Amino acid sequence: MDSFWKQSPHPQNSTSITVAQTLKETRAMFSTPASFIYLIAEVPYLASDNMQDMAADRSFLQEQNQQMKKMLAMQSLQVQRSEALKSENDRLRELLGSRKKLPGNAVIAEIIGSVPNPYTHQVVIDKGSADGIVDGLGVVDANGLFGQVVSVGKYSSRVLLLIDRDHAVPARINRTGTRLIAGGTGEVETLLLENVPISTDVVIGDLIETSGFGGRFPDGFPLGLVYSVSNGSGLTYAQVELRPSAQLNSTGHILVIMPDQDHNNFMQRSAKLSANEEFAQ
């Protein structure tokens, strides 16, 4: 027993990491047929979506088309501006000697199922390592941050939603720039700001966004709006709750944010570190 405690003070050097890695790979191997099962379970919904598209009448489609064209025009204007701003931003950062860059492109993925456990909030998406997805990438939808990739198979991955009890995001208040942590509560409608000092300037309606700290999520993605603040006397910390911006209940398309090369190296390093942490626990 004594020798058991003495061996390998540095878990990086021990065989346990290899065991953890093997288990992870086994999971990844099984996850391809598992995602196939999720796909079969999703077939009725996919089929009914298709049927709706087929049964839609001409005038409705024309109207929808018009609306989308308008939206596209508006958004392409914004994209043009943001492209210019992005390049200007990169130039300025270069002048300052900062290595941080805005994230590059993204991969569109479709949600093909959700894990049927009432205590975890995970969804299965139809893109995997074959499309360049790696562990730990941030996922957003049209309205805000959605979650992060936690396990990758060949043709599918699992995304942990940001409202899961095990999830937390480095965040900041958009109005004041105060840094905070936004943790999941396990409820679809609520995120909780953790350990907020009573004196923090936060009011109902404040936009909370990602701060980019920790390097896992790019900064500036909206997390949600504050809907309840209680900072009365007697409390150690203020209770600040926010409603997530992302449509976490919907089953549409989401974007997996692909990192640039620098970020990729960082992610690999941090994945190794987190494997060690897992072992240390």
Add this chain to the structure above:
Amino acid sequence: MSSPVLGIVLAVSVLLSFVLAVARLPADSITWFSYVRPQWILLICFFWAQQLPYRRGLLFAIMFGASRQSDDQTTYRRGIIFSWIFGLFVDVLLNEPFGLNGAIFSSLTFFVWRFHQRHQMHSVVQQSMLIFLVIFFAEVFRAFVMDIVADQPWDVLPLTTAFSSAVLWPFLSRFLLRLIGPGNN
């Protein structure tokens, strides 16, 4: 019913139980649904372990057809091990710690094989009560492990799913027995 057809019925029923175990209602916000979702995979595992007591376990039967039959100790042990491997896939499917479902399925297979002759003497209601107890204990074990590993809170989930499974059992077993026909024990 001939053995290959029996194998196909077996494989399809197992696949269907997987699909039903992860299927969702149109609105995910209906949370009560997950509380009364029957334990489809456990029910199917129970049924086939009861119907094919001398085969080498569910996974083996799926892979090699339900034709090979023997009742020596090696086969018996192998059946338990195959049930455990079968559980590994369910672990990935339901996103649970590796080995949890393996432990549940192999214990279930052992239990059913140990007492299968007695079980078949039971009436439908007695079988339902047995199903309730078996699934209740299996789910309590699952909740216990998930409490330790993933810090999940205890809930009425073991009770409600065991109840809905027990209610479903007579219909499911009768339907499957009709499908495979008499004389397959």
